Amino acid sequence: MxxxxxxxxxxxxxxxxxxxxxxxxxxxxxxxxxxxxxxxxxxxxxxxxxxxxxxxxxxxxxxxxxxxxxENKDDLLFAISLDGFEQFGQALQTAYETTADPVERIGALGRAYIAFGVAHPAHYRLMFMERGEFLTKTNPHDQKPTSDAFGILVRAVHEAHAAGRVRPGNPMDLVYTLWAGVHGLVALTLCVPMLNEADLTIRTDHLLDVLFSGFAEKAR
Amino acid sequence: MxxxxxxxxxxxxxxxxxxxxxxxxxxxxxxxxxxxxxxxxxxxxxxxxxxxxxxxxxxxxxxxxxxxxxENKDDLLFAISLDGFEQFGQALQTAYETTADPVERIGALGRAYIAFGVAHPAHYRLMFMERGEFLTKTNPHDQKPTSDAFGILVRAVHEAHAAGRVRPGNPMDLVYTLWAGVHGLVALTLCVPMLNEADLTIRTDHLLDVLFSGFAEKAR
DNA sequence: TGACAAAGATAACGGTGTTAAGTAAAGTAT
DNA sequence: ATACTTTACTTAACACCGTTATCTTTGTCA
Structure with a gap:
């Protein structure tokens, strides 16, 4: 017993x-x-x-x-966006590793950024357009450090800056200019009907070309 | 009788x-x-x-x-956006007339664009982010030709192109690149909390500087 | 004055996010 | 094995939303 x-x-x-x-x-x-x-x-x-x-x-x-x-609908949306940020970060990380040249690296990041945006429009809209506050919201579950996409971009630009491959000045300015360019192209492609996705590659090439010409310019 | x-x-x-x-x-x-x-x-x-x-x-x-x-809620929103487009077009028109130099003109347009976006965030969100289809929707009341903001930008770029002040190629590529840049900066400023409006002028200056350096580059 | 059209209001339908209260099952302790 | 408690889930309800159908009122005209 x-x-x-x-x-x-x-x-x-x-x-x-x-x-x-x-x-x-x-x-x-x-x-x-x-x-x-x-x-x-x-x-x-x-x-x-x-x-x-x-x-x-x-x-x-x-x-x-x-x-x-x-918690509520917004919390559920935030969870969805976390999945998006995870994918997005991995896409940028992959792009980062495609080349060791600092400038080419930035170009690869820009193309990966745009490719993700048009390939996952709903996620992109949520993350960067409809719920921008999710970008700075801390993950409560705290599980994965949500592969830091922004950090990857910042590092790439800093490296190009340290290597003297871009104009002198505050590298963060370059970060924001680059971000504005790629985000603007994605956002317009997603929102404006007249910008069909057909000529997106042409516009992508042109945008990056112009940005890099501007980036590369030496001191004035 | x-x-x-x-x-x-x-x-x-x-x-x-x-x-x-x-x-x-x-x-x-x-x-x-x-x-x-x-x-x-x-x-x-x-x-x-x-x-x-x-x-x-x-x-x-x-x-x-x-x-x-x-007609319905969307129609009312469209009417609101028409007022926004009217203001926006006038702001761009005013900027267009500030100078006769084709390149300076584009710069003035870019600054006016950004200034309008941050000064009228609700209107800008509606017109270019939340209801982008309104951009190409024809005005049923057909009263005013809704001063064509896009046309002003296109004309300014074409003039700079004709004057040989920008890189050769399809001028419309320049239009979309410029649009992407300014829209990206405005959209990020409105959406992303970490981009406070304080340093907007710095970012504006930097963005336009980079874009114009890239624009001005002669043939490869 | 009486017919008629326009302007506006009420009531209602199906939908939404959200909260409070109820229920049935599973786990836990005696 | 029984009694208590926690868990998982549901139903009912509230307050809002856009939208439509059905009144009621008002003004115009012959």
Missing amino acids: DVMSDVKATRATRLREKSGARRQQQKAEVRRALLDAASGLFLEHGLTGFSLRGVAERVGYSATTVYLYF | DVMSDVKATRATRLREKSGARRQQQKAEVRRALLDAASGLFLEHGLTGFSLRGVAERVGYSATTVYLYF
Whole structure:
């Protein structure tokens, strides 16, 4: 009996720990399912056609259940944007590693930036146009340092600056000018109907060409 | 009888026309009041805090009355954007006339563009970020040719091109590159919290400087 | 004065985000 | 095994939204 109870106790404890971990894992799974459904609905229908009720229906839950896994609609959108920032950071990181030349590197980053924007319009809109505040919002889950896309760009420009490949002055000015250029091109492509995506490569080439000519100019 | 009826008919027609004109004028006045209220509410609370019920309440009408003067919410927003485009076009026109030098002219246009964007953020967001399709939507009232801001920019660049002051090639590429640059700077300033408006002039100077260095470069 | 058209208001439908209260199941301790 | 508690989820409801259909009022004209 004592032996039995002992066995049962240990097994119960193990089960409790196991079940606690499993509960946590199950909770994470449901959260992930909700997030995937939300991402899908958002990528398909954009911000306007994105509703909590729609997300819930997709997973077979009630609408209010979403509030058990996310603070509110904005929190869910932020989670979606985090996935976007993750992808975006990896794309920039890959571009960064394609070449060792500081100037070519910046060009690769610019092209990767634009390519991501037009390839993931819903994500890009959310991250940089509709919810710009997400850029500076700190990740509460704090899991991954959300591969710092901005940091990659800053580093690349600093390296080109240190190598004397760009005009003297505050390198951050170059960062913002470059960012403005690529963001402007992406944003206009996504928003303005007259700028079809067909001639985007021409405009990309021209923009980067002009920017680099301006960047490269030596002191005045 | 025929004479009398004739006289009565003409007077009746005149009266009808007169009263018809006044009715039309009154209708235009109410429409204008609604539009002003809508603009105010929109400029104060942005697109999210903008509702037909709010507009109606501001004028003391019922919400459904708005539909007697505007097709729907989007039509009302479009009317607001038309006012914005009017102001915007005039600002660019003024900038165009500040100087006769083709290159300086483009610089003045760029600065006017950015100045308008940060001075009228709600209008700018609506016109170029949230409802970019309004750019190419034709004005149904067809009253004013909505002073063509884009045309002014295109003309300025063509003139600089014709004067041999910018790099050879398709001038429209320069137009889009310039547009991307200034729009990018405005859009980031409006959306990204880390880009406070304090250093905007520095960034503006730097952006235009880089762009013009790139523009001015002669053939390769 | 009576017919008619215009202007406006009410009521309602289906949709939204969000909160409060209820329910059924699972876990836990005695 | 039973009683208590926590968890997961649902239903009901509130306040808002855009939009439409159906009144009621008002003014114009013969």
